[in-house]
Amino acid sequence: MNWSPLPLSMFLLLLPANSVLAELTASVGAEKFPVAVDLTSGQQRSDVRPSERSLQAIRSLIERYGCITANPNDFTAPSDRALTRYEFATGLNKCLTQIDKLSASSSTVSIRPEDLNILSRLQQEFATELSRIRERANTLANSANKLDRQQFSPTTKLRGQVIVAVNAGGFTGERIIDAQGRQIANEQPNSTALYRVALDLNTSFTGTDALRILLETGSGGGTTNVTGLLEPTFGSVIDFSVKPPTRNTIGIGRLVYAFKPTPDLQVAIGPDIRISDYIDRNRYANLSFRDFNSQIFVNNLLLMTNDGPSAGGAIDWNPDRGSFSLRATYSARDAANSSSQGPIRGGASFVPLLYPIQGGNRGLFGDTHQYTAELEYAPSKAVAVRLQYSGGEVFDRRFDVAGVNVELQLDPQIALFGRYGYGNYENTTFGNINPNYWMAGLAFPDLLMKGSLAGIAIGQPFISNEVGNANQTNIEAFYRISVSDNIQVTPSIQIVNNPSNQSANGTIFTGTVRTVFSF
Numbered sequence: 001m002n003w004s005p006l007p008l009s010m011f012l013l014l015l016p017a018n019s020v021l022a023e024l025t026a027s028v029g030a031e032k033f034p035v036a037v038d039l040t041s042g043q044q045r046s047d048v049r050p051s052e053r054s055l056q057a058i059r060s061l062i063e064r065y066g067c068i069t070a071n072p073n074d075f076t077a078p079s080d081r082a083l084t085r086y087e088f089a090t091g092l093n094k095c096l097t098q099i100d101k102l103s104a105s106s107s108t109v110s111i112r113p114e115d116l117n118i119l120s121r122l123q124q125e126f127a128t129e130l131s132r133i134r135e136r137a138n139t140l141a142n143s144a145n146k147l148d149r150q151q152f153s154p155t156t157k158l159r160g161q162v163i164v165a166v167n168a169g170g171f172t173g174e175r176i177i178d179a180q181g182r183q184i185a186n187e188q189p190n191s192t193a194l195y196r197v198a199l200d201l202n203t204s205f206t207g208t209d210a211l212r213i214l215l216e217t218g219s220g221g222g223t224t225n226v227t228g229l230l231e232p233t234f235g236s237v238i239d240f241s242v243k244p245p246t247r248n249t250i251g252i253g254r255l256v257y258a259f260k261p262t263p264d265l266q267v268a269i270g271p272d273i274r275i276s277d278y279i280d281r282n283r284y285a286n287l288s289f290r291d292f293n294s295q296i297f298v299n300n301l302l303l304m305t306n307d308g309p310s311a312g313g314a315i316d317w318n319p320d321r322g323s324f325s326l327r328a329t330y331s332a333r334d335a336a337n338s339s340s341q342g343p344i345r346g347g348a349s350f351v352p353l354l355y356p357i358q359g360g361n362r363g364l365f366g367d368t369h370q371y372t373a374e375l376e377y378a379p380s381k382a383v384a385v386r387l388q389y390s391g392g393e394v395f396d397r398r399f400d401v402a403g404v405n406v407e408l409q410l411d412p413q414i415a416l417f418g419r420y421g422y423g424n425y426e427n428t429t430f431g432n433i434n435p436n437y438w439m440a441g442l443a444f445p446d447l448l449m450k451g452s453l454a455g456i457a458i459g460q461p462f463i464s465n466e467v468g469n470a471n472q473t474n475i476e477a478f479y480r481i482s483v484s485d486n487i488q489v490t491p492s493i494q495i496v497n498n499p500s501n502q503s504a505n506g507t508i509f510t511g512t513v514r515t516v517f518s519f
Helices: 019-028 052-065 085-104 113-125 127-150 226-230
Strands: 156-171 183-185 192-203 210-218 251-262 265-273 310-317 324-333 369-380 383-394 397-411 414-428 431-433 436-445 453-463 473-482 487-497 508-518
Touching: 052 085, 052 113, 085 113, 085 127, 113 127, 156 226, 183 226, 226 487, 226 508
Parallel strands: none
Antiparallel strands: 156 192, 156 508, 192 210, 210 251, 251 265, 265 310, 310 324, 324 369, 369 383, 383 397, 397 414, 414 431, 414 436, 436 453, 453 473, 473 487, 487 508
8 A cells, every 4th residue: 555644633734614614624633723824725726526426435444433423414414515625635634644543553343445445546536636735744743943042041940129218227225336446327327218129030941940030129229228238247137128239229139040950959050149148048038028137137147158159159959858958059259250350249247357359360269259058967857957058268268167957847836946156267357266156036837827937146256266356246126017929018126235346335136128029
């Protein structure tokens, strides 16, 4: 047998020219196409009725092999309307495809030799029409493939976030001095309104990878809020107010490509990453648009010495998706600078205090870089313990930090959390020092209403005998209200005692109302 039916995938691309062809098309696919293609225009549109013998032959094939299921009456019932040869050829092509499937499968339906002879005769009689149908189907298939190749990222997802906040507060006493005894303020600060806007583009090419491009802008700068103005050194600043740090300009906040070589290993690399996206996460104290405002409660300050715009990579390995996870990162600040000149943006707020003079080589493996490692044990969603280490250099000066991060959900509406850090910083303005950091708190999910979160925390960000004559203590409490899935309102209060590790300072107190719109 020398006939070769048109493949079903091509036949599905045929568009209906009239009611008969539409029914035939519907019998192949699940739905009709919304645009009609006239296969019988011009000279081809001759209402030539196929011979009665041909109609009778295809009727017998339809009945025996179920070639057409949508509306078989178009061929099996008497009709005074003349079928065009192309309409007839469309039905014939359906029978060719159906019988070809049956003969190639293990179906118990046997193909009668006389039916094969009928098909061969009909294929020869309608060879011209079948050939043109095939050509049109190939053209449509090629066009569809071309459009699929040329269209821009069908898997790109856009997420957005807008943070708007109002902040007000003041201090007791006559003035505020910094960690070096210089006066910062001798009068009460003004109330402020601040904002941050972020557009997050995530594109997947394989289904298990993601190219992330974050565009952001904001009011920018620590002076946009009371605690950031009065205590800028040890993490009292509102975190989202300095992310991004530039004011009223749009910039790249992340440029990272993540992929999974294996189901339990994720790798991320990019010219603009953040250590805190991968290390030291906590369900109750981690994101300043979701829980606490102050940087001291968002992350372990000592562990994130070089957290800021960086180039590098990260891995997250969860073997067999069990209780243990291992994470590691490498990041280099100012990686695009091949010289040793220019300021370096970002980093922990205490770095300018310890190292007021910047130096060292820049670049991807320069003298301001950090590597981190974290081992997590999380036997359930209610318990997690993370052991951490970070090390590297700041302006060619060595630092090493060890840390721990824990969270424990006692019941659905009460949880404990905390962090601790111990660091070693060499050749600082104060010599070699070993600061400590700690924080602890309580969280109350779904307090009073579903979707809400309340929290209170206390901590000391930089315990060091060499810096100041007291230990700064921060307290913050908040209550996040979910107005809807896309709008959250969070009032909070912040208290800073012995700010900048100076006992001569009064107490700073401030209140913030934060509204977050997400889409």
